[in-house]
Amino acid sequence: MKTTLMLLASLATLSTALAADPVYPKIKFTYSAQDIKVECAAALAKASRQVERLARLGDDQRTFTNTVVAFEKIQNAVDEQLGPILFLSSVSPSSAVLDASNDCGDKVSSFYVALSGRTDLYKAIDVVAHQDLRLDVEDAKLLEETVRGFKRSGASLPEDVRAQVTKLKDQLGLAQNAFSKNLAKANDTAELTKDELAGMNDDYISTLKATDKGTYLLTLLDASQFLPFMENGTNAEARKKVQTAHDKVAAPQNVALLEQAIALRDQIAKLSGFPTWAAYQLDAKMAKSPERVNEFLADLATRLAPKVDADLAGLLELKKKDEPSATKVYLWDWRYYDNQLKKSRAVDNEAIRAYFPVDKVITAVFDIYQRLLTVKFTEIVPAYAWAPEVRLFEVRDARAGNEGALIGHFYLDLYPRENKYKHFAAFDIIHARRNKDGSYHTPVSSVVGNFPKAAPGKPSLLLHSDVETFFHEFGHIMHQTLTDARYSSLAGTNVRGDYVEAPSQMLENWVWDRDEIKKISSHYKDGSQLPDTLIDSMLAAKHLDEGITWSRQLFFASFDMLAHSSGAAVDTTKLWNELSPRIYRMDSTEGNAAQASFGHLMGGYDAGYYGYLWSKVYAQDMFTVFQAAGLESPVAGDKYREWILRKGGVYEPDVLIRNFLGREPNKEAFYKSLGIGDTKPQPLGLLN
Structure with missing residues (x-):
């Protein structure tokens, strides 16, 4: 794919405008707890009926389409009907909705455990697998992964063993959901006096909840409160108190x-x-x-x-x-x-923070991604989301020949709330897939985070590390969005688990480039860019x-x-x-x-x-392509979009990486990025 000079010139001025004629995602979040209970039961009942029809087909009637693709479509329907509902367990301001979403999550987990362990369905898929098929790459991959999924779920085991595995997996799903539910509700605090807050400025203290006793409550799992205190609090005993309390949250x-x-996992494995x-x-x-x-x-x-x-x-x-x-x-x-x-x-994080007001950062990061990946983001107002502060954007193609085509939607939910997910993550809400008529079922995703709230008279100001985190998570959004895989189970970030972080980790390098830092920075008072003196000190201290x-x-x-x-x-x-x-x-x-x-x-x-470290090897090696071509090279960006983002899990990661690099990957760039160096590039040979 080639990009014209005229298109490049127009992209250089892109920013996030409001959509004049918005296309909303076909999704809603205005569920009551009772709505969720009804919707969840209906979706699973419908899926169960479809599964039974699929199971009743005779072996002589089975084809790839009416068995393997049909099985995929049953799961698609559940995911699309219940995806938004399950997502609410991480973001809903309502405790009742959150509880109902978690209850639905338990039921969905049990449904999938039972589904993937059914020997009759496994045998049906196996019948197709042994037919003389002429499948293309995507169909063959879907069949391969479907068979693999059944085998890993115990469907090929003797009946008594399979029943044990199914029961254990059901118990495992419930335990995992309970763990996550406890974290979502964990609002443990450390109570601090003014003396214990020594070293913290008034802007920070204003973000803490004040008590009638004149003390302040620091929410331990809120990174925007915990990390600044641990970095700046001069009272060592208070830091010890906060760290000790932090390390006990949700125990026992x-x-x-x-x-x-x-x-349970050990038993399942054995x-x-x-x-x-x-x-x-x-x-x-x-x-x-x-x-x-x-x-x-x-x-x-x-x-x-x-x-x-x-x-x-x-x-x-x-x-x-x-x-x-x-x-x-x-x-x-x-x-x-x-x-x-x-x-x-001379790395003063508080001074640097003044150059990263959140709205300016978002706009600048979006501009970089738009130029790099030849796309356009447009905000849709109102968002009709799960909380009033959430923002919604549509993504459209900006490549010649496909300009203006809708690719997907994403939400931004960036500030702390009670009961909300406590960290930063990119969530799939609706997965992408190809429709029967050839049109594309566009994906919906969301960045969920906890940036510091604005202090009185100031916008929310970000640390450079916050900017890096946002750049990373938004990279996942692009991976989820810029896919054109035929099947949802192979689309976007549905890739090998120890590779999934690599595309986003590579993009973190942009926030360590002098020119890109200047583009992202804008002082909240006068709009000035981060000065070279501060950038010099940041870059010099990178490996400290x-x-x-x-x-x-x-x-x-x-x-x-x-x-x-x-x-x-x-x-x-x-x-x-x-x-x-x-x-x-x-x-x-x-x-x-x-x-x-x-x-x-x-x-x-x-x-x-370990995948965070494993994938970093590939991330840094992939970045060498941009170092050679330029960080906003349309040629490198197009190649990255084509080989790393577009194909999802249709091909194995080593195939994608090798095609993007034009050579075998090695560890040299990884060691350099850690500041430990390596004189001889070491071929990975991971799949030999």
Whole structure:
């Protein structure tokens, strides 16, 4: 695909205007709790009737279309009818709606567990798989993944074993949903006096809830409150108090649920013919085996160790200026002294924050994505969303020959609310797929986040790390949106779990480029760009304490792999607190049970958290294409859209990456990005 110079010129001036003639997504969020109960029951009853009709077909009648595609369509119908309802469990301001959504989620989970374990459906699919078919790439991939899904769900096992697996998976789904529900409702706070808030400015304090006693409540899982305090609070005892409380949120109930889930997973794996849950999960990932993942993590740990030790030694020297007798840096210290170190290198996060007012950042980030991917975003007002502050946008193609075609919609829900999901994520609400008539069923997704609320007289101001997070999550939105896969189960981010982060991780590099930083920055008072002096200090300090930062990711990945490779009876609190000082090099807080709020392990990243590191290898290697061509090169952007975003899970990730790079991937750029270097590029050979 070629882009004309005229089109490039017009794209250079794109911004997010309001839609003159908006096309709303065919979706609603105005459900009562009773509505959800009725809608959920109706959708599952209809799907059950369709499943029974599919099961009754005779073997001599079965075709790819009336069996494999029909099975896909049954799931599509459930997802499209209930997707918005299930999404409300993460965002609804109503506790009643949230509870009803979670109850529906339990029912949907049980429905899919039972569906994927049905031997009659597996045999029906297998009949088609053994026919003399002439399938194209997408049809063949759908058949392959459908068969794989049934086998992984136990449908090919003896009846008594299959029944056990189905029962265990149902229990697992309920445990995972309960864990997530507890986190959504966890509004635990730390009560702080004015003295304990020493070092925090009035703008920050204004975001905390004041009590009648003259104290303030810091919401522990609200990153916009927790992180600034840990980075700037000068009262070490108060930091310890907040960190200790933070590390106990949702314990003990979520610790029990996590350990129950680990035990259930181990039983499922063994009944399915795998030695551990890690082996079971990795059989369907790029890495293929726990041995390869453990080798990768061990190699990274060896390379990072000297940097971690050096980073901690540097922070200890800073701490000794405050406490001459100090001998250790604790968990409640490192963010504070890391911030002090960066300030000593002229990286003043509070000064930098003034250049990143949220609305200006969103507009600038959108402009970059529009130019890079040859698309146009237009806001639709009113949004008719689940909360009044939520914004809605349509995405249209801007490529020559397809200009103006509707591609999808996305929502932005960026500020904290009670009961809302506590972190940042991109959610699929409606998946993309090709309709029978050849038209495209466009996707709907949402960025859900928790940017700091505006202080009186100021807009919401973002840290540079917040900008990086938004750039990353919006990359997922583009992956979900710019797909044209025929089937929903292969569209967008429906790719191997240890690859899914790579496309967005690559895009994080844009916020570390001088020219792109200037485009994104705009002082909230006068609109001036971030000055070169501050950019210089940011870039020079990029690798400061990255040993600690990446060892944290390494710790999470290692904990996950060990927890899912150690049998059914895992004391997760003991494992967490023994592993932390070995990898993280910092002792745990008293009573630390932070795994209770480690939502990834109950949200699809179990035996998969390593994927954040694994996919980073590919992300940094892919970025070398843009480094060579230019960060907003339309040629590189078009190639990225074509090979990395458009094809979804139709092809294996290594095929997509190899075609995008024009060579075999290697680890050189990854090691450089971590500031540990590597003199010899190492071929990955991950799928050999």
